[in-house]
Amino acid sequence: MTNLTKIALSLATIAALTGCGDTSINYGDSTVTISGDSTITDPTDPTDPTDPTAPSEQETVIGNIAEDTTWTADKAWIMDGRITITDGATLTIEPGTYIAGKSTDSYLLIDKGAKIMAEGTSENPITFTSVDGLSGTDTTVGKWGGVTLIGNANMSGTQLSYEVDPTFIAGEGVANDSSGILKHVKILNSATEVEQDKETNGLSMVGVGSGTVVEDITVDYSGDDGVEIWGGTVNLKNISISNCTDDHLDVDSMYVGTIENLVINASNGYAAIEMSGTDTILTVDGFTITVDGFAEDASAEGGIFFKKAGVGGKFYNGTIIYRSAFAGAIYSQQDNELSNIDFENVGIYTDAGNAFVNQTDATTDSADDIEAIFAGGTGNDDTCAIPASTTLTGQITGCNVLTRDQSWVISSLAYTSADASVRIQDGTTIGGNDTSSYMLIDKDSKIFAIGTKYAPITFTDKANTSGVVGLWGGLTLIGNANMSATQLSYEVDPTFIAGVNVADDSSGVLKHVKILNSATEVDTDKETNGLSMVGVGSGTVVEDITVDYSGDDGVEIWGGTVNLENVSISNCTDDHLDVDSMYVGTIENLVINASDGYAAIEMSGTGTILTVDGFTITVDGFADDASAEGGIFFKKAGVGGKFYNGTINYNSTFGGAIYSQQIPELSNIDFGNVTINTTGTVGDYDFVDADDATTDGADEIKAIFDADTTNVVNYN
Known part of the structure; x- marks a missing residue:
């Protein structure tokens, strides 16, 4: 979420966009404009083959949506600026629908009390991408903002506002609050710097509750974090994150929740997983984390980064493949909350033997203590090897x-x-x-x-x-x-x-x-x-x-x-x-x-x-x-x-x-x-x-x- 100097990725490379036709339709506080023809193929990254093309018909959406609205699969929806779902409205998105952000200030925000019902299928996922992505393969980051949910499940006792726009404040105390459904959703080419230390991400969730369904999500090519979660209790399942320029997964502000089946492929950015905030406890059950490199080796933050004092994390049934000589597969800063750290059936492979590393030293950081917890757990092994013979x-x-x-x-x-x-x-x-x-x-x-x-x-x-x-x-x-x-x-x-x-x-x-x-x-x-x-x-x-x-x-x-x-x-x-x-x-x-x-x-x-x-x-x-x-x-x-x-x-x-x-x-x-x-x-x-x-x-x-x-x- 920070380290903006790290993101030297060129918003300047974002192509200028053409005009949007001449027909306007008003509903609620939004304006919809019908515009020209485009097609889409998704990134041909190893994690994401080409999908069917987007429909040629487009509608451009601006402003707030304060009444129930459906975005249909028969056209591509272009977000011009921030689109806010507010006043208890529900945005329904049909399976197979394409949504594109027109520019770097374009993103979708679901405010507390409102809902998104974006339930794609395996055969017909819902795709958020850039306008460039609608006209062909786009493997660049930071073309548009991303998707943000604000919920009512801030359980911390401290006000929790959205860093990009602090006027959006999470509600408190409703652990099972629902912001709707995100299922079989792809978020591509997203995340931009709004101003210093204020960045959108592929998927941002602020105080989102456990009643929200977040499953089968792919985030690829994000210009900041792939997924960032501030507080709340939301659980996630079947998450794939790759090609992000900061952290691939970032949890903070007393987030307590579980991710089942997480795959991260990090060859850029700074951490595969970053955890911070006192009493933050991330549980991951079923995972493969691959780290092949960083944006800046000197600023590397490792595979799983226990970032601040008081943070905890529990990791089960997974593998870390760590191919960097910088930082470590498990990386620690400050005095982490050891009582909330656990590992079971976790295997670690490293090229350089750097499985557990302190950012500073053992007197201030906790890598040695985390290593002891790992060694005492069932089925853990930090000496995993790639077989010499294939x-x-x-x-x-x-x-x-x-x-x-x-x-x-x-x-x-x-x-x-x-x-x-x-x-x-x-x-x-x-x-x-x-x-x-x-x-x-x-x-x-x-x-x-x-x-x-x-x-x-x-x-x-x-x-x-x-x-x-x-x-x-x-x-x-x-x-x-x-x-x-x-x-x-x-x-x-x-x-x-x-x-x-x-x-x-x-x-x-x-x-x-x-x-x-x-x-x-x-x-x-x-x-x-x-x-x-x-x-x-x-x-x-x-x-x-x-x-x-x-x-x-x-x-x-x-x-x-x-x-x-x-x-x-x-x-x-x-x-x-x-x-x-x-x-x-x-x-x-x-x-x-x-x-x-x-x-x-x-x-x-x-x-x-x-x-x-x-x-x-x-x-x-x-x-x-x-x-x-x-x-x-x-x-x-x-x-x-x-x-x-x-x-x-x-x-x-x-x-x-x-x-x-x-x-x-x-x-x-x-x-x-x-x-x-x-x-x-x-x-x-x-x-x-x-x-x-x-x-x-x-x-x-x-x-x-x-x-x-x-x-x-x-x-x-």
């Missing part, structure tokens, strides 16, 4: 960091020893050498593979072939959450045995991971899958997973309690999703596209209860029609499944949308708000028994389905 084979020990600047190859079985970790930088690709090659993360070890939407981590074959099944093995996790009384071993290699009864066990983090061209038959009835999980616990994060072109199952789960979110599976030659062996867990947001294989979902094993909330299952065909096992296959006696808020599109005349073999556990079967679209008429391909109604459960399942009036079957 071929991964045999036993993997210690803390290993796989970076995107190398071509990594799995040869034969590569497996982890107890207490080992594999930490993978966003944007990294790992290739399997051949059909016998797969990676296995054994119990009591961990994987931290935290990608982003624009820089996923990809497991594929060595040649990175396009769309061929079975070219290498896949990825396997073994955990400690076998909750059954029966030993649970990995079918491919029974020497790997799941631990028992640790329901919340963690095998690490898989986030924005693609698994392609995988799964092979090792022996009869012994096959690897795209992603295999054996006794994996609910402490494991498995989110935003794509499995495509698998030579057996896409995802198979034996036992355990792991939950999954945002999973896409397609082009598998056996089952797309297979759960077994008393697995009990939930998958949120599941998409299956099956045109091969035998079942979209197969469930077996007494005591298995799969819950799916939010799904689209499309079945267009099978590998062998005579062996078709349908859309959702209740395979064995004793199995249960609960399905909510989804659609089955069943386009086959074999098997059935709901297919049953033997009598499942009816007390563990439920449907709510489920639509089945199927060929034929009633009784043809909707609810089908594998053999007959005397031995199988399709009729009973249909009765459960029909009992809830939110469920519908449509016959084509």
